[in-house]
Amino acid sequence: MNDTQAMEEAVEVLQQLGLKEYEARCFVGLSRLRAGTAKQLADLTEVPRTRVYDAIRMLEAQGLVEIQHSSPQQFRSVPLQEATETLRDQYEARVDRLHDALTTIEVVEKEDDAPIQQxxxxxxxxxxxxxxxxxxxxxxxxxxxxxxxxxxxxxxxxxxxxxxxxxxxxxxxxxxxxxxxxxxxxxxxxxxxxxxxxxxxxxxxxxxxxxxxxxxxxxxxxxxxxxxxxxxxxxxxxxxxxxxxxxxxxxxxxxxxxxxxxxxxxx
Amino acid sequence: MNDTQAMEEAVEVLQQLGLKEYEARCFVGLSRLRAGTAKQLADLTEVPRTRVYDAIRMLEAQGLVEIQHSSPQQFRSVPLQEATETLRDQYEARVDRLHDALTTIEVVEKEDDAPIQQxxxxxxxxxxxxxxxxxxxxxxxxxxxxxxxxxxxxxxxxxxxxxxxxxxxxxxxxxxxxxxxxxxxxxxxxxxxxxxxxxxxxxxxxxxxxxxxxxxxxxxxxxxxxxxxxxxxxxxxxxxxxxxxxxxxxxxxxxxxxxxxxxxxxx
DNA sequence: AATTCTGTCACCCGTATAATCACAAAAATG
DNA sequence: CATTTTTGTGATTATACGGGTGACAGAATT
Incomplete structure (x- = not known):
């Protein structure tokens, strides 16, 4: 697979996983930059520079990137291994919560008439x-x-x-x-x-x-x-x-x- | 936990998992109805009846509900066990795709200067x-x-x-x-x-x-x-x-x- | 035959998010 | 030190999507 293809793929998947477009692009950008400033990221990912900051903040809150509070700030992504692990954990937790919630209400409503051809x-x-x-x-x-x-x-x-x-x-x-x-x-x-x-x-x-x-x-x-x-x-x-x-x-x-x-x- | 609470919780989590509000509400509705028509669902979940159809179609495409093509159509949700399994599989697949995509582009860009205090x-x-x-x-x-x-x-x-x-x-x-x-x-x-x-x-x-x-x-x-x-x-x-x-x-x-x-x- | 129900469309509207701009503080440059 | 560039924040506009409502034709029921 081509690099740009792979990047698009990654962005797409990340969005399916719940990230916004800017967030996804920034994360992917950081994956190949190891560490970078807002400007570098903006140039690489074509995310408007002024928006990089918001995106990074969101990513940081989700445990996907780290921020170095220097001037200029530096950003870097968590190692891929850790990132996928974090995402996975998040998801497992959600599915569990769903399961719990649904089992407590599995109270079946009226089981009524003919079990016909279904x-x-x-x-x-x-x-x-x-x-x-x-x-x-x-x-x-x-x-x-x-x-x-x-x-x-x-x-x-x-x-x-x-x-x-x-x-x-x-x-x-x-x-x-x-x-x-x-x-x-x-x-x-x-x-x-x-x-x-x-x-x-x-x-x-x-x-x-x-x-x-x-x-x-x-x-x-x-x-x-x-x-x-x-x-x-x-x-x-x-x-x-x-x-x-x-x-x-x-x-x-x-x-x-x-x-x-x-x-x-x-x- | 109260039933209505649990329902809200479930809807919320489902949305976090990527479903739209109507889809989530319909799915939760079907979880306690075992099987139902659009009208029944609309009454129970307060999703506009005319919108139930779209929502169900989306859910069906994701393997979360089944449709009986009678008139009126009947809908029912996949057993909870299967649903969570399906969601989990979906997610695993995504994380894997992400992992693959990112590893192919892990080409690090210029590892340049001083490894200073970080x-x-x-x-x-x-x-x-x-x-x-x-x-x-x-x-x-x-x-x-x-x-x-x-x-x-x-x-x-x-x-x-x-x-x-x-x-x-x-x-x-x-x-x-x-x-x-x-x-x-x-x-x-x-x-x-x-x-x-x-x-x-x-x-x-x-x-x-x-x-x-x-x-x-x-x-x-x-x-x-x-x-x-x-x-x-x-x-x-x-x-x-x-x-x-x-x-x-x-x-x-x-x-x-x-x-x-x-x-x-x-x- | 009359009425209700069912399913599809088309439409409106508010919010969230993508996309720009304005600006002040800080850093870099000469 | 003066000038220019970079950096970070905030406000603003545009747009797409999803929630919400209604019109309507065909089917089913009465």
């Missing part, structure tokens, strides 16, 4: 993976998991699959030979197979370039199907649970036919 | 603790640490002190008997003592209510002194290094007199 949509790679892991951890009899893209095979996922107790039957599918080999190499106690999932993309219908993400069926009563969007590359999923759930019923059908047929066990 | 100021409890730990980890001969307030005795700090290799002499001071006992109970391989640090607050000068935070001297060549501000309760520190550093020189003097005198070892 199909939920979710998006985002991280959230979907977490949900998938959650589901697998709760499996009591059977887990069927088909992976459509190697980018989805993370350490967490593999660890989770390997942690499934012995009493639970695990069927692990892949859409390509390579991927299946990869899976078999990293997983024990599971039956792996290759599955052409043509039926998923819609047999003969319009058939756009939506790539298959993953397909997870747990105890034949909860299903999660995800796709990789062609344009953005983001992952989108739908998810249903309950034995009577329409989506789950359809999924059971399809699995029985398309998956298990030429292959292995269970009706 | 005294740096920093503030914020987390940052100061991190710096203190850093310093102690680099100790090769001697660590002198005086604690002025029990709130500063964290697990990390204790762990760090206990991890100091045997070859390094450790002098651990406290400003009260109780605190010294506490320290001795949790630390091994260190000489503990009680030190009235009157001299730190300025003998007879104005003497405001600045509480002593910590005092750290490593290898007699780096020093960190912190105070607890009377009004805000925040921690502020100054820090100097280099054997010739003025601050360090003074510190050595003071230590030799005020600390070691009536007590223990080393000149």
């Amino acid at each position: 199909v939920w949509a979710m998006s985002g790679y991280v959230a979907i993976e977490n949900r998938a892991i959650d589901l697998m951890e709760e499996a009591r009899e059977e887990v069927v998991l088909v992976i459509g893209d190697e980018s989805l095979v993370t350490d967490e996922l593999l660890a989770c699959v390997n942690d499934i107790p012995a009493g639970v039957e695990v069927l692990l599918g892949a859409v390509s030979n390579d991927l299946e080999r990869e899976l078999r190499r990293n997983v024990s106690g599971a039956t792996t197979f290759v599955s052409g999932l043509e039926w998923l993309v819609g047999e003969g219908v319009e058939h756009r370039e939506v790539a298959i993400g993953r397909l997870l069926l747990v105890d034949r009563s909860a299903i999660l199907v995800s796709s990789i969007m062609p344009d953005t590359g983001s992952e989108q999923a739908i998810f249903g649970e309950g034995f009577g759930n329409g989506l789950v019923v359809i999924a059971r059908r399809l699995m029985a036919q398309g998956l298990v047929r030429g292959k292995d066990p269970a009706s | 005294v740096w100021a920093m503030s914020g409890y987390v940052a100061i603790e991190n710096r203190a730990i850093d310093l102690m980890e680099e100790a090769r001969e001697e660590v002198v640490l005086v604690i002025g307030d029990e709130s500063l005795v964290t697990d990390e700090l204790l762990a760090c002190v206990n991890d100091i290799p045997a070859g390094v002499e450790v002098l651990l001071g406290a400003v009260s008997n109780d605190l010294e006992r506490e320290l001795r109970r949790n630390v091994s391989g260190a000489t503990t003592f009680v030190s009235g640090l009157e001299w730190l607050v300025g003998e007879g000068v104005e003497h405001r209510e600045v509480a002593i935070g910590r005092l750290l001297l490593v290898d007699r060549s780096a020093i960190l002194v912190s105070s607890i501000m009377p009004d805000t309760g925040s921690e502020q520190a100054i820090f100097g290094e280099g054997f010739g550093n003025g601050l360090v020189v003074i510190a050595r003097r003071l230590m030799a007199q005020g600390l070691v005198r009536g007590k223990d070892p080393a000149s």
Whole structure:
């Protein structure tokens, strides 16, 4: 990666982490200056000199830079190691506070009527993976998991699959030979197979370039199907649970036919 | 904690974590509703109904809520466990990206002239603790640490002190008997003592209510002194290094007199 | 058929933040 | 010592974003 690119990247990320633009630019500036005055920083980062002071003060308050009160003042950034550690701590504290606050109010409001057909949509790679892991951890009899893209095979996922107790039957599918080999190499106690999932993309219908993400069926009563969007590359999923759930019923059908047929066990 | 308090707290923290107010309120609302429509959410959270949709979309994109595309749409939040996990992952990823970006540009700009007296100021409890730990980890001969307030005795700090290799002499001071006992109970391989640090607050000068935070001297060549501000309760520190550093020189003097005198070892 | 509900848009407005300017004290220069 | 540059603070303007409100068409309900 190019230096200027990297700097922009860093500024961007710092802003996502809650810093203002000037603050971010100043911090990045100090990262390559080791130590500097307001003027030097202003020249390097193109932050208006008179605004550098405010930005630095904010950064100092957050424990990210140090100030030497000489004349002219000198600024320098905390070592990268310390900075990331500080940010991390800050964040952990926040997440904990959130967790505490929310658990004290998890008082559920009226659990009323019919648990009808519910199909939920979710998006985002991280959230979907977490949900998938959650589901697998709760499996009591059977887990069927088909992976459509190697980018989805993370350490967490593999660890989770390997942690499934012995009493639970695990069927692990892949859409390509390579991927299946990869899976078999990293997983024990599971039956792996290759599955052409043509039926998923819609047999003969319009058939756009939506790539298959993953397909997870747990105890034949909860299903999660995800796709990789062609344009953005983001992952989108739908998810249903309950034995009577329409989506789950359809999924059971399809699995029985398309998956298990030429292959292995269970009706 | 009261429910409404907890909700406000949660909203606040969520905003610190990067969510907009409406998004935060909606998420908190869904946390106690298990599932709900836009109208229900609007009534509960006082977010304008027409704005609930935008907020939910953002939340969905971040993997924090699920949408059921029925009519009316139903929304529900991801289980708290998953939500915090997702947020944590997101954050880790950002910090990593930051780390990568900054290391690629850590090309130091001109390391020029005289390494004169440098005294740096920093503030914020987390940052100061991190710096203190850093310093102690680099100790090769001697660590002198005086604690002025029990709130500063964290697990990390204790762990760090206990991890100091045997070859390094450790002098651990406290400003009260109780605190010294506490320290001795949790630390091994260190000489503990009680030190009235009157001299730190300025003998007879104005003497405001600045509480002593910590005092750290490593290898007699780096020093960190912190105070607890009377009004805000925040921690502020100054820090100097280099054997010739003025601050360090003074510190050595003071230590030799005020600390070691009536007590223990080393000149 | 009438009414309520649902979802989308377009718009206003206040605040926060980016961006400039004015200025006095301090430092540097000759 | 006089002049010029640098430094730090404060005030001011411009702008973008997010909070807040209303209009409206289609769907659902009565």
